[in-house]
Amino acid sequence: MSRAEQPSRRPEQPSRRTVLAAAVAAAVVSGAVPAAADPAGPADTDGAPTGQVDYHAWTTYADWCRGTAQGTRAVAGSRPGLAIGTALGSLDYPDPHTGRTSTWEYATWTSPVHRLSVPATETIASWNAHTPAGTWIQVELRGTYSDGTVTPWYVMGRWAAGDQDIKRTSVDDQTDGRSTIWTDTFAIDDATTGLRLASYRLRLTLYRKPGTKLTPIVWRLGAMGSDVPDRFTVPASTPGPARELTVPRYSQEIHVGQYPEYDNGGEAWCSPTSSQMIIEYWGGRLTPEQVAWVDPAYADPQVDNAARFTYDHQYKGCGNWPFNAAYAATYKDLQGVVTRLGSLTDLETLIAAGIPAITSQSFLGSELTGAGYGTAGHLMTVIGFTADGDVIANDPNSPSDPAVRRVYDRREFENIWLRTKRYNAAGKVSSGTGGVCYLYFPADPTAAQREALAAVGVR
Structure with a gap:
């Protein structure tokens, strides 16, 4: 597992508890x-x-x-x-x-x-x-x-x-x-x-x-x-139009060691860090009073705030999907949902309408060229596509804010995000998220944004 996030909330093996709680x-x-x-x-x-x-x-x-x-x-x-x-x-x-x-x-x-x-x-x-x-x-x-x-x-x-x-x-x-x-x-x-x-x-x-x-x-x-079928690979989609959104870049890694009571500090804050990027893309801002509790020596105190206020005290982590969407909606005139998408074409539809997305995936270091790490579960922000159809992502598992922007191979990214089964570093079958995605968007979307959201099943 990389430093990026907690492992999947579900067990790696298909066994289930069978006693009424x-x-x-x-x-x-x-x-x-x-x-x-x-x-x-x-x-x-x-x-x-x-x-x-x-x-x-x-x-x-x-x-x-x-x-x-x-x-x-x-x-x-x-x-x-x-x-x-x-x-x-x-x-x-x-x-x-x-x-x-x-x-x-x-x-x-x-x-x-x-x-x-x-x-x-x-x-x-x-x-x-x-x-x-x-x-x-x-x-x-x-x-x-x-x-x-x-x-x-x-x-x-x-x-x-x-x-x-x-x-x-x-x-x-x-x-x-x-x-x-x-x-x-x-x-x-x-x-x-x-x-x-x-x-x-x-x-x-x-x-x-x-x-x-x-x-x-x-x-x-x-x-x-x-009902996403079990699959180790998914069909490749055809690249669509190129566009890149201007989304703030935040690194979780510069927060390592900060506030360890919230899941060991920044090394596990990929979800709230990704959430904060998109919240601020839509204009969400915190007042100095709201982040006054954060040590003034820390950069990007809004990320510390996001970690605190997405933290699930039972899961002992900041990666509870609905808690992140609910946190985003505490900002004025924002909505947040958790859903699944079916392909990178769905993401291209959203990007074309100006809507970035947060995707959840797990992979070996060898499965995503240029990432430089492997993870049992990691969130990153998709902000666009190149002319060749490759994915432009703000990856919070980066050493600094400027280093957050990455370009990932389309075929590799699509497969690790949409599959439900994978082999972990020990060669055992593990789970994948099957296209889980957070979508944050205005409370009053434009007509084009409504159309794009409806195209991916969100109304």
């Missing part, structure tokens, strides 16, 4: 997962793309009105959202990362059923929200398998933009013996059986300090379901 039941008892009603409701199927990936989201006022609200209310405006109206009640949450138990008021919203156009082996939820101090949110997923049986309510994340009220966290040890949550990813335990996730609902629980009028506001809630 006590943590699920314990969370219900503790009140962390309120025993709210579980209505089936109508199904949402509009806008689902065909192929190997189905990303679907609830973002409009009509969307929030279609869900089942228990104490929540839809908020109209230029950026419609969901907020607490009248809290259902209060509960105690014992934060496993602080040892403190605090009382919170809560309200819930349950989405309509979304029937996947692509019955899925994996599903990843992502969200955009404003959580002022004294508030936080929880996102859960419950699905129906292709054989008609249902999953438990799985916690996909407990999240706040800050870290003073709760410690944002994924939840380990969630499984029913047929599917498992691996940090931020729902996965069928044995896809060779043919079992798939046919549909799902998402449930939001909004929390606030009792006796206040505080509320989180959730602007986007969605999930990407996919």
Whole structure:
């Protein structure tokens, strides 16, 4: 493994845990997962793309009105959202990362059923929200398998933009013996059986300090379901138009040793460093007051800030995919989603519309010419394509900010990003991400940007 990132959140071998996690039941008892009603409701199927990936989201006022609200209310405006109206009640949450138990008021919203156009082996939820101090949110997923049986309510994340009220966290040890949550990813335990996730609902629980009028506001809630076949290689795409976007360059390596409590400092900060590059490309900036906690001797303090506020206290790393997308959306007028793309042609479509992307891949040092390292998992920012179709990437695993811009061979890059299987340095079969990608874009995209996003299944 290189210094670039933690290894894959999923095990290298296909074995899966098969015991129902006590943590699920314990969370219900503790009140962390309120025993709210579980209505089936109508199904949402509009806008689902065909192929190997189905990303679907609830973002409009009509969307929030279609869900089942228990104490929540839809908020109209230029950026419609969901907020607490009248809290259902209060509960105690014992934060496993602080040892403190605090009382919170809560309200819930349950989405309509979304029937996947692509019955899925994996599903990843992502969200955009404003959580002022004294508030936080929880996102859960419950699905129906292709054989008609249902999953438990799985916690996909407990999240706040800050870290003073709760410690944002994924939840380990969630499984029913047929599917498992691996940090931020729902996965069928044995896809060779043919079992798939046919549909799902998402449930939001909004929390606030009792006796206040505080509320989180959730602007986007969605999930990407996919069934990407096992593959060591992928077909080559035909190069498209050349374009390079002017994206800030930040190195994670200049932060090595800084704030080791956030996953050993900069050597593992490829995800937040990549996120910060694109956030600033779209104009996102922090005030001096927001980075005043960072040692003034450190360059690029905004990268340290991104690491702190994407850090998953259970995963013990900054590489939680939805937490990065949610962090990006804390900046004014930005949205963030986690999805999968199918080829470099998809990336070219986005680049042509001015939208850079963050890709997740793993590879041996010999598999990506010019990288100079190998990794079990690394994020980098794709900012363009050369006239020959090669990939121009801002690779944060570089010795300095100026050295971040790299040009990588098209065929090599496409294969290491899109494959689901690979051989690691020990010659054993390991996993690949199958095209995982973060997309950050304006809350009010241009017509060309909307068209490009729709072309890759994001609306």
